Amino acid sequence: MSQFGLLGKRRFAPFFWTQALGAFNDSAFRNAMVMLAAFQMGLPDREISLYTNLAPALFILPYFLFSATAGQLAEKFEKTRIIRYVKLFEIAAMLLAAWGFHTHNLVLLLGVLFMMGMHSTVFGPIKYAILPQALKPEELVGGNGMVEMGTQLAILIGMVLGNSLMLLAGIGPYAAAAATIGIAMAGYACSRKIPPAPATAPDLEFNWNPFSETVRVLGITRSDRAVFNAVLGISWFWFFGTVLVAQLPIYTKLNLGGDGSVNTLVLTLFSLGTGIGSLMCERMSGKRVEIGLVPLGAFGLTAFGIDLFLARPGAAGHMGLDWWAFLHAAGSWRIVFDLTAIGVFAGFYVVPLFAFVQSRTPASHLSRVIAGNNILNALLIVLASMFGLLLGRLGMSAARIFLVDALLNVLVAAYIFTLVPEFLMRFITWVLVNTLYRVRVDGMPHLPEEGPVLLVCNHVSFMDPLLLMANLRRPARFVMYYRIFNTPLLSFVFRTAKAIPIAGYKEDPEVLQQAYDAIDAALAAGEVVCIFPEGGLTGDGEIAPFRAGVEKILARRPVPVLPMALCGLWGSVWSRRDSMLGRGRLPRRFRARVELVVDAPVPPGQVSMEMLEARVRELRGDRA
Template identity: 45%
Template sequence: MLLTTRKFLPYFTAQALGAFNDNLFKQLLVLLFTYQAARFDTQLSLATVTNLASGLFIAPFALFSGLGGHLADHFNKARLIQVLKATELLIMLLAAYGLVQANFWLLMGCVFLIGTQSAFFGPVKYAYLPATLATTEIMAGNALIESVTFIMILLGTLTAGVLVSIKGSTLLLALIPCLVALIGLGVTFWIPGIPTKHPSSFELNNLWRSNVTGFKQARQTRSVWLSILGISWFWFIGAMVLAQLPDLAQHHLRLDSAGLTWLMGLFSVGVGLGSLFSEKLSGKQVEIGLVPLGSAGLSLFLLLAWRHLPDQVLINTPLPFWHNEQAIRFGINLALAGLFGGFYTVPLYALIQTRADKAHVASVIGTNNVLNAIFMVLAAGLGLLCHGLGFQTPALVLFAGLFNLVVAAYIYSLVPEFLWRFIVWALVHTVYRFKVKGLQHIPDTGPCIVVCNHIGFSDAVVLAAAIRRPLRFIMYYKIFQMRALGWFFRTAKAIPIAGRQEDPAVFEAAFRQVKAALDDGEVVCLFPEGKLTSDGEIGEFKPGLLKILEHSPVPVIPMALGGLWGSVFTRKTRFKEKEWGRPIDLQIGPAIDATDVDMEALRDRVIELRTRP
């Protein structure tokens, strides 16, 4: 388990304490400025103060995340974490002085400095995971980091509420963030060092050049770039909704300060639980099929939350959260929106870490943070614009839910792989009980050919659900051209093939496409029997694989699929066996070198795999 390993536990603890401290400090200021404004030397309105603080915290992400990623790519990540945690301690000491003196502008300066420290910490935080974890651990690592982050947001928020409610607690408010920062710094000395692969290539670029370089690296892989846009959009929606909670709590739900804390905490708990569940649902692999599920659920529950908000401003006496039925219903839907938000973001972070250039992961994460900040600023600007146009705060929750549906549909039209993976994941994991053995034999990168026995029409869907790397299936061209399934096959980038005598042009085009796919480092899937089995047994293997290997000598990985014979998708004539809950299994064997491939021996190998328990 990751939490018991030295490579993960100290890093996990340090980042958790940092998330707690950031949110403790920010929530302390929100509550103090909201309910004890008279203590501070400012005449600014509450709305102005909250927007100013939000802007000061977010601005450094746009300014410094690129440079932070540049540093994380060129220096020992463990040592860099130590330096950043030491910086956090110094900032908290300065903020402690500001709290004791009730110095408004000094505290605003500390908000900017904490945002700057977080901007530098974000890229190294996420770049640390692919540098230390195995591919099968990436999803779990991201799920744990995302879940603990939002749990610490909750704890920091709740702790701030408790501390502010204590009379004469100014000194306590000042010292606790310093103590947490000190503990976090101490933990970092147990993080094992990670030497960088290219320290000599570092140049202290100016801010603009660092950001431009990061953007270029992020855009090298289309799925990575669109994943960054997807994450940024989530933060746009989150920032828009969370920014409305103080006004919703005070003027529309009649909540006291503790009630506002509960609302913020429920959203954080939802995202944390969604992050943990996403790892369970994904089968410990990077499963981007959860992304459409997450975006749909996020919109649904935001719209349901909006239904429980009154349009008019209420001036009645504030109620505690648990005595306010309307607020409870709103809070539950907010938590469920956060839950699906966790399904949405964790696979996207994991995709970025696994598909980005390994030498520039931190720079790509820095670019992600820059865009996150820009989108959050845009959310704040849109919120101010809507208020200026006369829209009530509940309308912004409605807009967030509707906007998310439109943007999600647009993203999935650009990258159909997300929607296709969701369909595959949903079909296989709701209809079948699936067991896979030998998944480690599929290489993380590089070209290969996987061969499997052909039982039924659903084989391609089942294999795509089992193997997280995109598969390029070779299939009979008339099936590829079927109207009902054509979109599915085109989205999966299947390769149509015909017999040499049946259609020579399609036959030759198929081999050219296969060679191009293997040259690009993709995984090609071939059913060497050339047709569905008519009796459940494995038929003769056709020699087409040998023609492919002549031009592309790549490893061949044998697989055997079992349990599907007799289902409605096979040629068995009796349909008495139930389909729902059917146990199926996939056995994957070690790769065979291209020069050692013999079709008869390969068939025997697949038969042997199928008979394994």
């Protein structure tokens, strides 16, 4: 089933529309309020500037004040009930906004904006914590992509509608009020259809002190280094995007020579690109949480951010262009492509990070980790606003600020990938495997979601560990021949993946004993370990007799055993077929079709080497 099929499932569709309508209303109300202040009330420029700069600060302030409390609520109580209360709160806020629109009371409208910030703050931890409860593991990336796409389009449409309705002659405030109240009521109606999502930590001791709880939530967020650095990556995405979007109005006016319609066009391109990139993540990752896309996304953000600067570094030759005239101006399509590509690679960057946080964080802590993520996001958004303002005060043009933003992205990405080399390792693995092969996976749901398990697989080529690494949906510790482990270039991948080198008893008994100890420790910690029981690569394409290593491992640590088979790799340049025939190893099958077949787990008490070998032979069939 494709990710769009989720829109036909009750476990996803009502939540999707609830969150999309909420994002829509946030955007519509904010933009309608700004348009009222800027164009309907005849205020002086200084007062307009005060309100337009105060609005984002008031909206984001609740993230600092209440995110930690919201994280506790989402874990201690049933989530669907909280969502319905939040949507009722939104209806109340929009009723107040209607009165503010009618009376042109900006102080009241700013208060409503603070309320909408509270609405988003409470909904945020639920938004991402409910997905792992509602979706299957193979649906998690697609579901996140759909949510990100829906959010981007909802914000965009809300911005356009909020601006347009408020500018309707004579009835603008009333049209905006009616629309926002109607959308809030529609969101509540959708929330009534969301299935129950039980509390993940019902015994949690609630802490009403938002300041001490914020410190505790940030501590929980930092407890897993990989998850915390993923959160930092998400927060950096918001910094990068805030700097970019904040400069678009002045870039549109001075560098593109465009009017308000061109500003709407460039925002649309960025939003559509992000939606497209988010949806593409599922297909590109093979429905797995593939953090190898994150470095690809970071590279794209920098490459196209730099090209956006190079495409139009100076002032436009003509001013006052509408969107149609802009599209027909020289060099415009390069800018259109750059803005769309930045959005696409933003999707590649942020969707896998959210899915990674959801898949790696225990359910009992996920809402609070998302709350910690929201706090850091808010902090980085504020810093991004100050950063852009500072560069502007220093006389830097919008195009040059794009360049600085893109170059900073290189430094931040390098820092994050150095702290968590797993990101870069997964990228290398993803590129290698998807360049060389087209992989079909059958039976992956047999792999348990948690707990120790021993994988056994036939060994056909030097690429086997990388191929498995790229397709297993849980991180696995691979037991591999120590000479392959020390292969130049690839040794970085194996060491980062915490592979376990092993040697024969006659070669190095100390390495062998260390390998058995490391395997036992990994299984004791609840990890997945993969072993190739043949003891080496096949020399003739057939499965060699399994050695007794698996039985020794199970004697120390009885765990379920999962048989697997790789098919279609014999004859590749990485197998030993050419060596056997005395020929040079030359690639003959680019993007070869291969298959990974996964069987159901076998209880440790039923395992024998003969049974495992026969099962792997059966799984592989006639396709070597």
